[in-house]
Amino acid sequence: MTTGRYVTFEGIEGAGKSTVAALAAERLRDVGMSVVEVREPGGTTAGEQIRSVLLDGDAHLEGWTEALLFAAARAQLAAEVIKPALMSGSWVVGDRSVYSSLAYQGGGRRLGIEAVEAINRQGLGDVWPDHVVLLRIDASTGLDRQDVEDRIGSEGAEFQSHVAEAFDLLAKLEPDRFTTVEASLPLDHVLDEVMRGLLGVSR
Ligand code: T5A
Numbered sequence: 563m564t565t566g567r568y569v570t571f572e573g574i575e576g577a578g579k580s581t582v583a584a585l586a587a588e589r590l591r592d593v594g595m596s597v598v599e600v601r602e603p604g605g606t607t608a609g610e611q612i613r614s615v616l617l618d619g620d621a622h623l624e625g626w627t628e629a630l631l632f633a634a635a636r637a638q639l640a641a642e643v644i645k646p647a648l649m650s651g652s653w654v655v656g657d658r659s660v661y662s663s664l665a666y667q668g669g670g671r672r673l674g675i676e677a678v679e680a681i682n683r684q685g686l687g688d689v690w691p692d693h694v695v696l697l698r699i700d701a702s703t704g705l706d707r708q709d710v711e712d713r714i715g716s717e718g719a720e721f722q723s724h725v726a727e728a729f730d731l732l733a734k735l736e737p738d739r740f741t742t743v744e745a746s747l748p749l750d751h752v753l754d755e756v757m758r759g760l761l762g763v764s765r
């Protein structure tokens with residue numbers, strides 16, 4: 563049985579996930595929580611190696627190869643880092659999670675949300691995000707904000723729009739799990755909204 567909470571930050575490229583996740587982790591620590599931060603793909607030795615194949619390599623990857631590699635990195639992260647942290651009572655703050663695969667590979671690559679969920683479930687066991695913060699931004703603003711463009715981040719605005727549609731669908735299907743925040747607003751405002759969603763208070 564897990565005692566911590568697993569929160570993940572999701573959205574298209576440049577929505578501000580890394581920035582907001584780090585600030586939210588800081589605020590959670592300020593109110594006395596023990597917090598473990600993770601990023602996907604990556605966060606373990608094997609996972610970081612898989613990350614380079616997925617994002618930095620120039621080899622062509624088929625859609626299912628990509629989906630399976632994300633799932634493999636995630637299974638390792640869940641077993642090695644997330645599950646032990648939750649079992650010890652910590653909050654886990656994730657910069658992306660399985661919901662990125664549902665949106666990018668399920669929606670963006672057109673593999674299907676249910677099929678992508680199925681290949682992830684086995685490796686995750688009972689590790690699944692309790693709360694998903696979806697940072698919404700239009701594709702062109704997000705792409706303008708992007709600091710580093712990787713193999714998937716360079717797919718362009720149309721691909722990003724398919725991913726964004728899939729995120730919106732997921733949020734609609736699971737309204738109790740999702741908090742949706744307008745990410746084009748000033749950072750302080752975004753963070754306050756996020757904390758309201760996570761803790762029910764704005765600090
Ligand atoms: N992927 C990932 C999949 O296809 N499937 C999967 O299962 C998973 C896990 C990951 C790539 O892999 C794909 C998705 C991605 O293409 P990554 O390096 O983790 O690659 O890339 P991203 O997560 O996309 O990171 P980005 O840096 O592009 O976007 P972020 O994290 O959303 O944005 P962030 O925080 O770096 O902010 C970007 C800039 O905007 C500013 C920040 O200061 C920064 O300069 N900013 C704001 N400016 C004004 N107002 C605000 N409210 C702002 N918030 C942030």
